Amino acid sequence: MFSRFFRRGNSEQEKSDALVPSDADWSFLGADIHSHFVPGIDDGAKTIEDSLTLLRAMEAMGYKKIVTTPHVMSDFYPNNSQKILAGLQTIQDAARENNINLEISAAAEYYIDETFTELMEREPLLTITKKQVLVEFSMLYEPPMLNSALFNMQTAGYKPIIAHPERYMFFHNKFERYRELRDRGCLLQLNLLSISGYYGRNIMEVALRLLEKGMYDYCGSDMHHEKHAAALKGMLHSKAYNTLAKYPFLNSQLCL
Numbered sequence: 001m002f003s004r005f006f007r008r009g010n011s012e013q014e015k016s017d018a019l020v021p022s023d024a025d026w027s028f029l030g031a032d033i034h035s036h037f038v039p040g041i042d043d044g045a046k047t048i049e050d051s052l053t054l055l056r057a058m059e060a061m062g063y064k065k066i067v068t069t070p071h072v073m074s075d076f077y078p079n080n081s082q083k084i085l086a087g088l089q090t091i092q093d094a095a096r097e098n099n100i101n102l103e104i105s106a107a108a109e110y111y112i113d114e115t116f117t118e119l120m121e122r123e124p125l126l127t128i129t130k131k132q133v134l135v136e137f138s139m140l141y142e143p144p145m146l147n148s149a150l151f152n153m154q155t156a157g158y159k160p161i162i163a164h165p166e167r168y169m170f171f172h173n174k175f176e177r178y179r180e181l182r183d184r185g186c187l188l189q190l191n192l193l194s195i196s197g198y199y200g201r202n203i204m205e206v207a208l209r210l211l212e213k214g215m216y217d218y219c220g221s222d223m224h225h226e227k228h229a230a231a232l233k234g235m236l237h238s239k240a241y242n243t244l245a246k247y248p249f250l251n252s253q254l255c256l
């Protein structure tokens with residue numbers, strides 16, 4: 001049903017391509033709230049040169065503001081606020097020295113597992129804006145502590161933003177779980193690349209369904225490397241771009 005978004009080489013696609021202005025960019029979003037640009041602390045940018053390449057790509061695609069979000073995951077990326085903020089300083093300085101005109105701040109993408117609540121009690125969480133905190137969890141199975149961890153966050157005054165809900169395969173046949181998360185006061189963040197089919201057809205279809213139902217609050221690039229940057233640029237010439245441009249994402253409010 002949704003494959004019409006990316007069908008190539010037919011008159012429908014050609015017509016929709018014609019509707020995308022040649023100077024299309026992501027400036028209508030203003031801010032990106034999910035990326036991995038701090039070098040050497042997660043699976044994103046490895047060096048400061050990588051960071052600069054990705055930041056230049058974001059600037060060229062029309063973004064004005066970046067809230068970069070390194071992974072905080074006890075097993076693989078045991079980052080903390082101090083380490084992330086030191087890394088932020090490094091990329092802010094490098095961006096300035098290289099005339100990259102982006103407002104750059106940092107938060108984190110916190111991984112919900114059995115260690116998360118303890119971490120939250122140990123130090124204040126880094127926020128995207130106000131008290132909003134980006135979280136993710138296993139893509140293989142629903143963590144048994146998910147609801148209690150979200151509840152604990154809310155009790156502590158935070159508002160969870162669930163990163164890429166469309167990528168949690170175990171929710172695909174339980175669409176009501178998405179509604180439940182929203183009813184519990186969570187915000188949902190679309191990975192833009194999900195709409196392009198980058199992560200596969202099933203994820204694209206779930207993402208389009210969530211979009212159609214108006215269930216996303218934010219979108220994000222979740223950019224780790226140049227391949228993501230190229231794919232995001234490629235989306236500027238798809239019919240999906242028009243759909244995304246019309247959607248009332250909250251991203252632009254971060255630029256007010």
Ligand SMILES: [Fe+2]
Binds near residue numbers: 034035036109163
């Ligand atoms: Fe991410």
